[in-house]
Amino acid sequence: MGSVLVRTNSNLQEESSTKNQLSNHLNMNESDEKTCGDFQENTWLYRSGRFGNGAVGLHNFGVTCCINSVLQTFYMTKEFAHILERFQFLGTGEKEANTPHQLRNLFDMMQRSKEPNIRPRAFINCLKKNGINDYIQHDAEELFLKFLNLLNSQMQNQALAKEITDLYTIRVYEYQQCLQCSAELKNDSYMYSLPVSIVNCRTVEDSLIHFFDFETLTGRNMYLCKNCNVDTEKTQGFLLKSLPPILNLNLKRYSIDRRWFRTMKISNTCEFAEHLDFSKVLSADKLSECTEKQNELQYELFAVVAHSGYSAFYGHYYACIKIHTKWYKFDDSHVSETSWKDVRNTFGGSYYCSTAYMLLYRKCPTSPSGTVS
Numbered sequence: 150m151g152s153v154l155v156r157t158n159s160n161l162q163e164e165s166s167t168k169n170q171l172s173n174h175l176n177m178n179e180s181d182e183k184t185c186g187d188f189q190e191n192t193w194l195y196r197s198g199r200f201g202n203g204a205v206g207l208h209n210f211g212v213t214c215c216i217n218s219v220l221q222t223f224y225m226t227k228e229f230a231h232i233l234e235r236f237q238f239l240g241t242g243e244k245e246a247n248t249p250h251q252l253r254n255l256f257d258m259m260q261r262s263k264e265p266n267i268r269p270r271a272f273i274n275c276l277k278k279n280g281i282n283d284y285i286q287h288d289a290e291e292l293f294l295k296f297l298n299l300l301n302s303q304m305q306n307q308a309l310a311k312e313i314t315d316l317y318t319i320r321v322y323e324y325q326q327c328l329q330c331s332a333e334l335k336n337d338s339y340m341y342s343l344p345v346s347i348v349n350c351r352t353v354e355d356s357l358i359h360f361f362d363f364e365t366l367t368g369r370n371m372y373l374c375k376n377c378n379v380d381t382e383k384t385q386g387f388l389l390k391s392l393p394p395i396l397n398l399n400l401k402r403y404s405i406d407r408r409w410f411r412t413m414k415i416s417n418t419c420e421f422a423e424h425l426d427f428s429k430v431l432s433a434d435k436l437s438e439c440t441e442k443q444n445e446l447q448y449e450l451f452a453v454v455a456h457s458g459y460s461a462f463y464g465h466y467y468a469c470i471k472i473h474t475k476w477y478k479f480d481d482s483h484v485s486e487t488s489w490k491d492v493r494n495t496f497g498g499s500y501y502c503s504t505a506y507m508l509l510y511r512k513c514p515t516s517p518s519g520t521v522s
């Protein structure tokens with residue numbers, strides 16, 4: 150099933166071994182404890198910044214707009230921040246290079262800031278010590294996975310690290326069926342984001358349907374069926390098992406241009422709404438293995454990482470994030486109020502407009518009666 154994982158983790162339209170490795174590094178031990186020992190009350194109240202809601206800009210040190218945008222989405226995911234708040238550096242290693250420690254410090258500074266923006270120099274230095282440089286433009290989705298990877302590998306308290314990765318873990322079965330003998334194969338798998346194609350998909354719902362579509366392996370893609378003892382045609386795809394509290398949809402906006410050995414941006418329109426209902430997107434057969442009820446598959450959009458420019462490694466990133474009922478634009482050191490109408494302008498359709506690249510959704514809470522509140 151190796152070929153399936155490529156589809157899982159690659160943002161590019163073609164194979165990306167780097168990202169597969171990233172995802173593999175994120176592998177968590179299933180036997181880890183479910184709870185974290187030391188409980189302490191949250192003191193991060195999100196009252197700082199010029200709007201009094203915690204929104205604080207981050208200074209750009211050259212080409213750090215991508216880092217800043219991804220950081221703001223983590224910071225404004227309070228579920229994430231309040232887990233990180235409980236982190237304590239206990240190691241004997243270098244504090245300056247410990248990502249969870251430096252990220253916690255940065256968030257603490259943002260919580261206490263009386264200024265509209267701060268300079269995240271210590272955190273940028275920490276990233277540099279971990280091989281993430283501030284002088285190149287990054288890919289936001291890749292950076293999202295790298296941050297999770299660093300947090301996971303550098304937290305001594307693995308129960309706490311697991312709480313963080315659990316926030317984002319999408320569980321699926323990799324499914325295959327031999328078209329000759331009908332033998333089925335199901336493997337547990339997981340992802341921290343859904344990399345969905347936007348080619349020939351007008352809406353995010355179309356992209357999700359496409360992602361969960363089965364494909365048929367024929368010709369050179371056939372391989373041995375142990376039952377039939379010959380190479381056979383197979384159908385393969387994903388079956389959804391469960392969705393996380395925070396769902397990251399990665400719109401695959403880049404493809405490799407083999408003639409020029411560079412990534413090209415796909416500027417197609419892909420529309421999305423503030424509400425996403427998975428129970429309406431996926432057909433009953435695709436949800437047959439899903440452990441969640443219909444009312445647990447409702448999501449609200451709260452963050453969009455957008456990119457302007459022609460290529461993944463050039464241009465400018467910013468984030469739009471919904472705080473309570475209002476949308477704000479986080480453009481490096483500048484945070485301003487924006488509107489859903491402006492967020493909709495990132496749907497795409499032109500090379501000249503900013504386009505949404507990462508969409509972050511929060512699962513809607515359900516009431517004891519089972520209805521979405």
Ligand SMILES: [Zn+2]
Nearest residue numbers: 327330374377
């Ligand atoms: Zn077979």
